[in-house]
Amino acid sequence: MGVLSGYRVIELAGIGPGPMCAMLLSDMGADVLRIDRAADAGSGIAMDAKYSLLNRGRRSVAFDLKRPEAIEAVLRLVEKADALIEGFRPGVTERLGLGPDDCLARNPRLIYGRMTGWGQEGPLAHAAGHDINYIALSGALHSIGRKGEAPVPPLNLVGDFGGGALYLALGVVAGLLEAGKSGQGQVVDAAMVDGAASLMTLIYGMHGSGIWNNERGDNILDTGAHYYDVYETKDGKYVAIGAIEAKFYEELLRLSGLKGEDLPHQQDRKSWPAMKERLKTLFRTRTRDEWCKIMEGSDICFAPVLSMDEAPLHPHNRHRETFVEQGGVTQPGPAPRFSRTPSAIQRPPARPGEHTEEALRDWGFADSDLERLRKCGAIAKPA
Numbered sequence: 046m047g048v049l050s051g052y053r054v055i056e057l058a059g060i061g062p063g064p065m066c067a068m069l070l071s072d073m074g075a076d077v078l079r080i081d082r083a084a085d086a087g088s089g090i091a092m093d094a095k096y097s098l099l100n101r102g103r104r105s106v107a108f109d110l111k112r113p114e115a116i117e118a119v120l121r122l123v124e125k126a127d128a129l130i131e132g133f134r135p136g137v138t139e140r141l142g143l144g145p146d147d148c149l150a151r152n153p154r155l156i157y158g159r160m161t162g163w164g165q166e167g168p169l170a171h172a173a174g175h176d177i178n179y180i181a182l183s184g185a186l187h188s189i190g191r192k193g194e195a196p197v198p199p200l201n202l203v204g205d206f207g208g209g210a211l212y213l214a215l216g217v218v219a220g221l222l223e224a225g226k227s228g229q230g231q232v233v234d235a236a237m238v239d240g241a242a243s244l245m246t247l248i249y250g251m252h253g254s255g256i257w258n259n260e261r262g263d264n265i266l267d268t269g270a271h272y273y274d275v276y277e278t279k280d281g282k283y284v285a286i287g288a289i290e291a292k293f294y295e296e297l298l299r300l301s302g303l304k305g306e307d308l309p310h311q312q313d314r315k316s317w318p319a320m321k322e323r324l325k326t327l328f329r330t331r332t333r334d335e336w337c338k339i340m341e342g343s344d345i346c347f348a349p350v351l352s353m354d355e356a357p358l359h360p361h362n363r364h365r366e367t368f369v370e371q372g373g374v375t376q377p378g379p380a381p382r383f384s385r386t387p388s389a390i391q392r393p394p395a396r397p398g399e400h401t402e403e404a405l406r407d408w409g410f411a412d413s414d415l416e417r418l419r420k421c422g423a424i425a426k427p428a
Contacts, residue, residue: 047074048386052127052221053408055080055119056103057143058397059132061176061201062209062237063160064099066130069214071102072379072388078126078404080119081397083109083425098376100394106405107398107425115423116142122408123148123155127224128217130158135165145232155230156220160213162204164236176204176237183208183241188248192262192269208240265289271320272297272311275350276328284328284336287346297345301327398425 049070054077056067071077079100094100108115120143123129129148131138138144145157159165162174169182180186180203181196190197216233224230248266251257256265263269272288288297294311298304301324309316328336333349340347351359357368357375369378372393379388401424402415410418418424 046386047072047388048383049218050074050386052076053125054078054217055122055126055129057129057131057133057138058082058105059160061099061132061205062213063130063132065206065210066158066160066213066217068099068102069210070128070217071391073383074386074388077103078122078408079103079105079395080122081105081107083107083398094394094396095372095374097394098374101371101376102391103395104392104400104404105395105397106401109423109425110141110143112421112423113142114418114421118405118410118414118418118423119143120147120151121410124151125408126152126155127221128156128158130160130213130217132160135161135170149230153230154224154228156217156224156233157230158213158217158220158233158235160209160235160237162209162237164239165234176201176209179204179208179237180241182238183245184249185241185245187259188245188261188267190261190267192260194261196261203244204237204241207244208242209235209237212240212243269314269317271317271324274321274324276324278328278331278333278336280332280334282333283350284333284340285348285350286324289346293344293346296343300340300343300345303327401425 052070052075054067054070054075056063056077056079058064058079058081067077067079108119110116110119123143131143139146145159148155148157161170162179163169163172177186177198180198183204185203186196186198188196189199213233213235216235220231220233248257251264252259258264261267266273268274270289272286272294275283275285277283286297288294291311295304298308303323309320331339336347337349341349349359356362362368366378368375369390370376371390374393379390382388405415405418405424406412415424
């Protein structure tokens with residue numbers, strides 16, 4: 046029933062942003078077939094398959110892509126696909142015989158999505174890298190951290206997932222929409238450095254206007270302002286305050302007990318350090334739960350800072366079913382939400398090659414084809 050139901054996508058297995066993009070497309074209803082390589086199935090951060098949540102929702106076929114019969118089999122799948130996504134360094138799929146020209150020759154309507162860190166060309170295109178490197182080059186990493194301290198990597202959320210997976214998913218879906226009108230496929234070049242830079246558009250605008258400087262922890266959104274920060278509570282936990290707008294700041298002053306005191310103007314930057322110390326002292330007078338009773342649900346823009354154990358249990362998240370349980374594993378549910386064609390997790394994460402013969406049959410392979418592929422070693426047993 047998902048909004049992408051009826052679309053078929055081939056995922057050439059990789060790590061990080063590629064699998065997350067495939068997960069998003071699957072959650073929205075697409076039939077995503079993951080092509081794992083028999084030689085290195087399960088590469089990436091090692092964990093039991095049931096916890097590899099980015100691999101949820103799709104079936105896995107394991108091929109030995111060193112064999113020409115396996116490449117031809119993938120190209121047969123391409124003929125029936127609407128899109129393909131891959132996350133190798135530039136030139137790798139071309140050398141395999143699965144590059145854009147090879148695939149578009151077999152299916153001119155195909156959307157060929159490419160996910161790299163540095164992009165398909167440029168001085169760094171062939172260099173190795175990870176999220177931390179891509180956000181470093183985009184200006185994002187320099188901007189995240191406290192005053193006088195080193196930059197803080199924000200997990201791998203900004204490069205891999207925000208700047209990578211989401212932009213690739215958007216590119217693939219936009220490509221599918223355009224192909225529906227033109228009847229022609231195309232290549233989507235999604236680079237994490239580009240996506241991370243795009244995510245910084247607001248900040249670059251503020252920097253250009255002069256209201257954002259290069260000093261970490263000295264600006265409105267980077268913990269420079271006392272009204273946009275996290276504060277420790279009496280029990281060693283934390284609360285998050287985001288009272289940017291004047292009316293929200295007034296509510297912060299009222300519910301914190303500071304209203305009526307002789308205080309500097311909210312946007313007096315010289316007073317921010319002193320006000321921050323004032324709030325640090327204030328928030329340490331009560332526990333996190335006590336502050337929640339006072340502030341949660343108000344217009345302060347307040348929230349408790351929850352651990353990953355706590356977040357699924359919060360009443361708001363429980364009401365919206367933001368987290369779900371499948372196969373005994375608690376995990377974030379599909380997002381965003383659709384009123385008429387709801388998204389869903391189609392299946393738990395697969396072991397590499399778990400569905401090889403089942404999926405190939407569904408995609409049009411006869412038993413004789415499977416027997417031939419088995420005999421030549423083009424397909425492998427499940428890992």
